[in-house]
Amino acid sequence: MDVQQRFADAALAEIALSMGEPARAKMLCSLLDGHARTATELAALADVAASTASAHLQRLLAAGLLSCVSQGRHRYFRLADAEVAAALESMLVLAGRSTAPARAFEPSTPQHLREARRCYDHWAGLWAVRLHDHARREGWLLDDEDRPRAYRLSDAGVDGFAALGLDMASLLAGKRRRLLACACMDWSARSPHLGGALGAACLQTLMQRQWIESDLDSRALRLTRRGQAGLHRLLGESPV
Numbered sequence: 001m002d003v004q005q006r007f008a009d010a011a012l013a014e015i016a017l018s019m020g021e022p023a024r025a026k027m028l029c030s031l032l033d034g035h036a037r038t039a040t041e042l043a044a045l046a047d048v049a050a051s052t053a054s055a056h057l058q059r060l061l062a063a064g065l066l067s068c069v070s071q072g073r074h075r076y077f078r079l080a081d082a083e084v085a086a087a088l089e090s091m092l093v094l095a096g097r098s099t100a101p102a103r104a105f106e107p108s109t110p111q112h113l114r115e116a117r118r119c120y121d122h123w124a125g126l127w128a129v130r131l132h133d134h135a136r137r138e139g140w141l142l143d144d145e146d147r148p149r150a151y152r153l154s155d156a157g158v159d160g161f162a163a164l165g166l167d168m169a170s171l172l173a174g175k176r177r178r179l180l181a182c183a184c185m186d187w188s189a190r191s192p193h194l195g196g197a198l199g200a201a202c203l204q205t206l207m208q209r210q211w212i213e214s215d216l217d218s219r220a221l222r223l224t225r226r227g228q229a230g231l232h233r234l235l236g237e238s239p240v
Contacts, residue, residue, distance in 0.1 A: 018063035019091070023048045024056045028065065028079070028088055035190035036069065036076035069149065071185045114188045116212065116221040122184070122199030123206070127223060127231060129189045131202070134235050135160065141181060141194075151181040153198075161198065164234065165205045171197065 019025060023046040030045045031037065037045070043053035057077060060066040065084050069076045079085050116125040123131075135141045140157030144150035153161075153172075162168045171180075184195030194202060206212045211227025223231070232238065 015063055015065070018059055018065060019088075021056070021059075022046075023052070024060055027053075027056060027060065027077075028084075029092070031066075031077070031079045032085060032088060036078045036185060037190065038074055038076060042077060069183075069185050071187075074187070076185050076190065112220050113218075116223055118203070118214075118219040118221060119184060119186070119193070119195070121203065122193075122195050123203040123212070123221070124184070124186050124188075124193050125221070126189055128193035128199075129186050129191050130235060131231070132183070132192055132194045135194065147179070147182075149183045150179050150196075151183070151198075153181065161202070164202070165209055166198075166201050167205075171201055 019028060026046040027042045030042065039053050039057055040050065042057065043050050046053060046056070048056070057066065057068075061068060064080055066077050067080045069078070079088075114126055116123065116127050118124065119128075122128075132141075135157065138156060138160060139154050140160045141151040142154050142157075144152045158168050158172070179196040181194060181196040181198040183192035184199065185191075186193045193199070203212070206227065207214065209226075209230075210224055211230055213222045213224055215222065
């Protein structure tokens with residue numbers, strides 16, 4: 001057996017051991033729904049103490065099974081990538097289960113803030129997450145290899161956001177003290193929405209187009225009928 005094969009065998013054994021502990025398996029399976037969770041939430045799901053959960057999460061991070069995003073005073077954990085999710089799903093099939101035995105994610109965010117709200121100077125909430133996910137699926141936003149969580153715009157992305165009404169020429173030509181675009185973890189959806197200068201420009205443009213209205217007394221935003229129709233068209237959906 002050559003050296004490369006021995007390293008592969010050892011790596012496989014390490015990953016299997018990392019997945020094999022019951023509390024860690026519960027944590028991994030709970031993340032199959034696509035929602036990021038905090039260490040406190042994962043500790044409750046796995047029914048272990050916070051200190052024990054921390055040790056488990058470090059083991060899963062070291063094995064490359066999880067990724068962690070620090071935002072504000074919180075740290076959010078997700079499956080590292082689609083390959084990890086596929087491996088877990090295959091193992092669940094072998095274990096005789098078609099789905100993960102995980103508790104459904106229930107956001108604690110007040111209902112009026114879940115759909116749309118401000119996150120600093122950009123747009124957050126369910127609709128903002130859907131726009132982010134659409135932009136990723138369509139190849140508008142590409143990973144910036146030099147900066148974690150940062151995006152660069154493809155040509156299709158420039159055209160796509162221009163069609164949404166953004167002044168892309170000014171945005172791209174201007175000197176910025178901040179990232180053009182980045183993933184900002186949405187604390188209600190537990191999935192990223194669009195941050196950075198591009199995220200701020202989206203919010204400003206949608207408010208100018210009267211797709212979004214602001215609640216004067218809170219961070220809550222409300223989609224107008226015009227905004228809902230426009231976003232359904234952008235996402236390729238039929239209005240409900």
